[in-house]
Amino acid sequence: MANIVIDILAEFTGKNAFKSAETSTDKLNKSAKSLGKTLGLTFSGAAVLAYAKKSIKAAAEDQAAQASLAQTLKNLGLETGNTAEAVNAFINNLERQTGILDDELRPAMDRLLRATGSVSESQKLLGLALDISAGTGKDLTQVTQGLQKAFLGNVQGLGRLGVGLTKAELKTGNFADITQKLTDLFAGQAERQADSFKGSIDKLAVAANNASEIIGTGLITALQGLGEDESINDLTTDIEDFATEISKSIQAVGLLLGLLKTVPDLLAKTGGPLFKLPKELTGAIFDLEKLFKFTGVGALSGIFDFLNKGATGDNTASGLAHLAELQAKYAASTLKNGKKLTTEELNQLKAKQLKLAIDKANLALGKGSNVFDMEKIQLAAAEKNQAEQLGKITSQAQLLQITNDLARLEIKQSILALEEAIATGDVKAITAATNKLNADLNILGVLTGQKIKLTEIESILKGILPKDLINLANLNEAIRLLGLIGAGTGNTMATHAAPILGDPNKSPVGIPATSPVMVPSIYSFGQRPNQGGGFDFFDPEKVGMFSAGSSGTKSVTVVVNVNAGTIANPEQLTTMVQDAVISLNKRGDLLTYAGSL
Amino acid sequence: MPASVKGGIELRKALRKFSPDLAKETQQKMSGALKPITKSAKGYFPDDSSVLSGWLPRENSQSRFPTYSARQVKAGVGFKTSPSKPNRRGFRSLASVFNKTAAGAIYETMGRKTPSSVFVQNQNNKYGQSMKGNGKMEGRALYRTYEENQGKAREALLEAIKIAADKLNATAKARG
Numbered sequence: 001m002a003n004i005v006i007d008i009l010a011e012f013t014g015k016n017a018f019k020s021a022e023t024s025t026d027k028l029n030k031s032a033k034s035l036g037k038t039l040g041l042t043f044s045g046a047a048v049l050a051y052a053k054k055s056i057k058a059a060a061e062d063q064a065a066q067a068s069l070a071q072t073l074k075n076l077g078l079e080t081g082n083t084a085e086a087v088n089a090f091i092n093n094l095e096r097q098t099g100i101l102d103d104e105l106r107p108a109m110d111r112l113l114r115a116t117g118s119v120s121e122s123q124k125l126l127g128l129a130l131d132i133s134a135g136t137g138k139d140l141t142q143v144t145q146g147l148q149k150a151f152l153g154n155v156q157g158l159g160r161l162g163v164g165l166t167k168a169e170l171k172t173g174n175f176a177d178i179t180q181k182l183t184d185l186f187a188g189q190a191e192r193q194a195d196s197f198k199g200s201i202d203k204l205a206v207a208a209n210n211a212s213e214i215i216g217t218g219l220i221t222a223l224q225g226l227g228e229d230e231s232i233n234d235l236t237t238d239i240e241d242f243a244t245e246i247s248k249s250i251q252a253v254g255l256l257l258g259l260l261k262t263v264p265d266l267l268a269k270t271g272g273p274l275f276k277l278p279k280e281l282t283g284a285i286f287d288l289e290k291l292f293k294f295t296g297v298g299a300l301s302g303i304f305d306f307l308n309k310g311a312t313g314d315n316t317a318s319g320l321a322h323l324a325e326l327q328a329k330y331a332a333s334t335l336k337n338g339k340k341l342t343t344e345e346l347n348q349l350k351a352k353q354l355k356l357a358i359d360k361a362n363l364a365l366g367k368g369s370n371v372f373d374m375e376k377i378q379l380a381a382a383e384k385n386q387a388e389q390l391g392k393i394t395s396q397a398q399l400l401q402i403t404n405d406l407a408r409l410e411i412k413q414s415i416l417a418l419e420e421a422i423a424t425g426d427v428k429a430i431t432a433a434t435n436k437l438n439a440d441l442n443i444l445g446v447l448t449g450q451k452i453k454l455t456e457i458e459s460i461l462k463g464i465l466p467k468d469l470i471n472l473a474n475l476n477e478a479i480r481l482l483g484l485i486g487a488g489t490g491n492t493m494a495t496h497a498a499p500i501l502g503d504p505n506k507s508p509v510g511i512p513a514t515s516p517v518m519v520p521s522i523y524s525f526g527q528r529p530n531q532g533g534g535f536d537f538f539d540p541e542k543v544g545m546f547s548a549g550s551s552g553t554k555s556v557t558v559v560v561n562v563n564a565g566t567i568a569n570p571e572q573l574t575t576m577v578q579d580a581v582i583s584l585n586k587r588g589d590l591l592t593y594a595g596s597l
Numbered sequence: 598m599p600a601s602v603k604g605g606i607e608l609r610k611a612l613r614k615f616s617p618d619l620a621k622e623t624q625q626k627m628s629g630a631l632k633p634i635t636k637s638a639k640g641y642f643p644d645d646s647s648v649l650s651g652w653l654p655r656e657n658s659q660s661r662f663p664t665y666s667a668r669q670v671k672a673g674v675g676f677k678t679s680p681s682k683p684n685r686r687g688f689r690s691l692a693s694v695f696n697k698t699a700a701g702a703i704y705e706t707m708g709r710k711t712p713s714s715v716f717v718q719n720q721n722n723k724y725g726q727s728m729k730g731n732g733k734m735e736g737r738a739l740y741r742t743y744e745e746n747q748g749k750a751r752e753a754l755l756e757a758i759k760i761a762a763d764k765l766n767a768t769a770k771a772r773g
Contacts, residue, residue, distance in 0.1 A: 004702050004736070006743050007599035008631070008751050009691040009758075011606055013683050 058209065059216030065106045072110050076117055083119065090123060098130055098194045099202025100140060101209055108144040115148040125151070128179060131186035134193040136161060151175055158182075383409050407444040414440050600751050605691045606680050608762050616765055623761040624678060627692055630753035631676035634694050634742050639671040641738040642704060643724045649716070652700075663699035673698035674739065692754050696739045705736040 070084035091109060095102045108129060112122035125147050132147075133140045138161055146157035155170040155178065164185055165178065173181070193199050386406050393399045414437040421429035612620035645653055645667045654664040674696050681690040696705055708717035708728070729741040743750075 004696040004705055004739055005690075005693050006695070006734070006739060007688075007690040007693045009602055009605065009693075009754050010599040010688045011602050011604070011680070011691055012687055013606070013689050014687040 055212040055216030057216065059213045062102070062213045063217075065103065069106050069110050069113075072113055073119075076113060078113070078117075078119055087119060094126070094130070095206050095210075096203065098134075098190050099199045099206055100130065101206055103209075104140050108140055111144050111148050112151075115151045125179070127190070128183055128186070130190040131188070132161065132163060132182060133190070135186040135189035136163060138162075147179075150178060404444065407440060411437065411440040411444060599688075599690065599693075600755060601688075602691065602755070602758060604762075605758060606689065608758065608765065609680065609691075611765060612761060616768060619761055619764055619768075623757050626757035626760075627678045627754055628676070630750045630757065631678070631692060631694055634739070634746055634750055635674050635676050637745070638694070638696065638739040638742040639674050641727075641741055642667060642670050642674075642701065647724045648704075649720055649723060652720075663703060665700040665704065670696075670698050670701040670704065673701050694739060694743065701738070705738050705740065707737075709735060 066084075066088055069087060070079070073079045073083050073087065087109065091102050091105045094100070095105055105126070109122055109126055112125050112129075113119065116122050116125065126144070129140060129143045129147055132138070133143045136143070143161060146161050149155075149157040155175075158165060158178065159167065159170050163182055165173075165181060169181065170178065194203070383406065386402050386409065389402050390399070393402065414433060418430065418433035418437055421433045609620070612623060645665070648665045648667075652665045654666060658664070674694075676692070676694045677690075678692050681693070683689045696702060704720075707720070708714070708726075711717060727741065728735055728737050729744040730736055734740050734743070
């Protein structure tokens with residue numbers, strides 16, 4: 001949009017800037033939360049539990065792979081008593097040297113053993129496969145499959161690996177030549193890779209994996225020993241409890257370490273030996289004790305013994321015996337701690353109940369105050385309503401009524417204020433509230449007096465209001481008077497012509513003194529007053545009813561002009577009709593019939 | 598570069614709430630400070646007869662280039678004393694003058710980057726070249742007026758705001 005704007009004054013509100021800052025802060029918070037979650041997860045029972053499960057799974061898979069390899073050796077007739085152990089040792093050694101997991105090495109060895117039928121040849125080919133894998137970047141499994149097929153006569157797989165052998169070499173050369181060529185080509189690749197940074201990382205991964213497997217093996221054995229029932233559900237519960245206690249113990253150790261730093265200060269403050277430990281410190285120790293209660297130090301040492309010695313059946317039995325011994329040893333302390341825990345829980349329960357009761361009381365008090373507030377609210381609403389009614393008044397009486405209501409509301413508020421003042425005990429406030437109440441009462445009194453006066457005025461007004469003409473009595477009275485007027489003749493009329501209002505016997509005023517009774521008799525004989533003060537007979541000719549010179553018997557010619565409202569002369573009318581016909585033709589509404597001109 | 602004030606928006610709100618008359622008076626003062634700029638800027642826009650004939654509106658023209666109409670262009674010049682929305686850097690404009698039509702903006706700024714273009718040269722030959730200002734504040738009408746104003750409007754605005762703030766504070770103190 002083309003818009004040239006010159007800002008002459010501006011203010012930095014920082015909203016956008018702060019918004020971006022907030023966004024950044026939010027991101028930071030999210031990151032921090034994520035980090036916190038990660039850390040929390042790391043030290044949480046769930047993480048420990050997950051790690052334990054993962055370890056157990058890895059150990060189980062490792063054991064299955066070892067069993068599979070041993071079975072292969074046995075099937076091939078290569079098992080001579082310790083061949084499986086020797087092969088596993090070779091794989092473990094190779095794993096540590098190259099940084100490639102035994103999860104890959106063992107299947108590769110298994111595959112080569114099945115192809116070659118020789119342990120030494122398989123070991124040689126596995127070493128070559130590791131070199132080729134390191135040199136080409138191909139997967140060890142893929143390389144091993146190529147070598148396996150080549151050993152069996154199918155060299156096409158090796159060609160696909162891109163190992164640098166021509167088709168002619170692959171087609172003409174035997175397997176020994178090919179392996180020799182490959183050995184020359186890829187010699188030292190695996191060692192070089194193992195010495196590189198990636199190899200170091202892989203070695204660490206191998207170590208971690210092995211540790212996981214070892215721990216898993218130990219956990220399986222140890223937890224089976226800890227659980228009375230060997231069912232999976234119980235074992236899972238034991239694992240979860242174990243992980244939870246480990247999590248708590250980690251937190252407790254952290255707290256303990258933090259609090260131990262304050263010990264010198266506490267000693268300096270107390271000036272002597274520390275007789276009373278801080279609450280947090282005792283809590284941390286208590287958590288550690290709970291861990292010991294659950295696992296027992298012996299249990300932990302038993303697990304480590306298993307890890308050190310290897311999880312064999314004999315060790316399992318000895319470990320279980322040791323565990324039973326240690327569990328018996330700490331049974332008393334466990335019971336004691338349990339009782340202590342129960343006491344503390346009871347205390348906490350009591351405290352909670354007390355707090356609940358206090359909360360309920362506060363709630364009731366709040367409701368009570370709401371009730372009082374409701375009274376004020378209602379008063380305010382009533383006032384507002386009265387104020388609205390003020391705008392709709394149509395009479396002074398309504399105004400007075402609303403004013404009275406408002407005064408009463410004011411008095412109610414004053415009473416409330418006085419009650420509050422009395423409750424507070426403030427003398428000044430009480431005096432002020434009392435004065436206000438008195439003033440409001442006076443105002444109401446004045447208003448009430450006005451209402452009385454208004455009522456009096458209203459009754460007076462009712463007295464002076466004219467009577468309703470449709471009143472039947474009035475009508476009868478009027479008819480009677482008219483009858484008197486109609487019946488009156490000559491001089492007697494004046495005595496009977498009583499006015500509707502006023503005294504009927506009183507003489508009428510404003511009528512000329514000279515025979516006022518003659519006026520109706522003159523008109524009755526067709527006379528009318530003339531300019532000379534006398535009376536003339538009625539003459540139709542004088543009023544234009546007859547033409548001059550005609551007698552009273554002459555016929556009367558009456559000319560009546562009727563305005564018919566002609567809208568146009570004939571020519572104009574013709575033009576209008578023509579226009580109308582043309583217009584109708586234009587609209588297609590023809591008046592002519594078919595075939596006409 | 599606009600002068601930056603602090604609390605201008607709050608002052609405006611407070612004035613409208615507590616002293617509407619003073620708010621109105623302040624607005625009038627601000628308008629009085631800005632009106633000369635817009636009035637003078639409108640005078641710098643050429644009439645229809647003084648621009649290139651091809652720039653004027655033509656019947657049945659399909660071109661999208663904004664045509665020049667002196668009446669519309671001059672009507673598009675004005676001022677504003679209500680706070681704007683905050684820009685990307687968080688600044689809100691309290692007082693501004695604007696030239697909002699496309700043709701007005703073209704006349705205002707044409708030739709800044711291409712002074713030797715045929716259109717610019719022809720227009721300059723017809724009406725004269727009189728750009729003032731520097732950089733992005735260089736122009737023929739509004740920028741020119743603002744340059745010629747030499748900050749008087751800004752000073753007047755600041756003075757109006759300061760007076761309003763002082764009065765409002767004095768009132769607030771008097772009320773306790």
